[in-house]
Amino acid sequence: MSNSKVSMKLLIDTKEKRVLFAEAGKDCIDFLFHLLSLPVATVISLLKAHGMVGSLPNLYQSLESLNDTYILPDQKKDTYLKPMPTVSSSSVPLLALTGAGKSQKKFYRCGSCFGYVSDERGATCPSCFLDMSSNITYVAPPAAKSSSEGVGLVKGVVTYMVMDDLMIKPMSTISSITMLNKFNIKEVGALEEKVVTLGMTEAVKLLKTSLQSKKVLTDVFF
Known part of the structure; x- marks a missing residue:
């Protein structure tokens, strides 16, 4: 909304x-x-x-x-x-009011592998052992509509x-x-x-x- x-x-x-x-x-x-x-x-x-x-x-x-x-x-x-x-x-x-319309989640990967992600910047990649510091932007899924009323509660x-x-x-x-x-x-x-x-x-x-x-x-x- x-x-x-x-x-x-x-x-x-x-x-x-x-x-x-x-x-x-x-x-x-x-x-x-x-x-x-x-x-x-x-x-x-x-x-x-x-x-x-x-x-x-x-x-x-x-x-x-x-x-x-x-x-x-x-x-x-x-x-x-x-x-x-x-x-x-x-x-x-x-x-x-909450600022939650913007993503608060951040994930990172290393510069060469694509099979691993971490929510901690600087974590060690278990495959190539490089620092996982390349930022990945999290994209939230669209809000599900439970009925013709749309989203929300009431x-x-x-x-x-x-x-x-x-x-x-x-x-x-x-x-x-x-x-x-x-x-x-x-x-x-x-x-x-x-x-x-x-x-x-x-x-x-x-x-x-x-x-x-x-x-x-x-x-x-x-």
């Missing part, structure tokens, strides 16, 4: 200054659920420049700063600092309701009326619709706010 932005339609209570809920399509819901698959290190690397609270950023920085002298020869810091996501990023919008035949606290469920007329009753909305004229777009900046802000607030949509967009 090539989309770099997704959108949702907010229903805002202008009197109480809060987002009641949002209407969102498949692309947006796929992205929100994709947040659950992000490795902790990826979340830290995204948020450490945005004032992430707690001590995990210190743990990340400690490993990032640790000299390679102290790392076992068969281990790599990037395995922990830049782990691969558990969900194929090619099936999820806002790929820039189906696109319905509109979804996203609550202020990121609770998500399929949307219907009844569910919308139920929500308005739940919020005790008496003045329909105080309600306002607003379409918002999520790019990289908004996505990172949403991720950070979701770790700190129960009013995510209100805090991010209102």
Whole structure:
């Protein structure tokens, strides 16, 4: 999926200054659920420049700063600092969130043999005993389509309701009326619709706010 932005339609209570809920399509819901698959290190690397609270950023920085002298020869810091996501990023919008749209795999071969590859630069070729230092670019296979719905996680035949606290469920007329009753909305004229777009900046802000607030949509967009 090539989309770099997704959108949702907010229903805002202008009197109480809060987002009641949002209407969102498949692309947006796929992205929100994709947040659950992000490795902790990826979340830290995204948020450490945005004032992430707690001590995990210190743990990340400690490993990032640790000299390679102290790392076992068969281990790599990037395995922990830049782990691969558990969900194929090619099936999820806002790929820039993880950077996984670009290959993170690197392989090497020697200059004369073609039967061996290594993921460690400088390894010894078992055939000619030369250093394996010639870079080979890894090409990922195309994302498989499991159905006519295409890629991603959820189906696109319905509109979804996203609550202020990121609770998500399929949307219907009844569910919308139920929500308005739940919020005790008496003045329909105080309600306002607003379409918002999520790019990289908004996505990172949403991720950070979701770790700190129960009013995510209100805090991010209102």
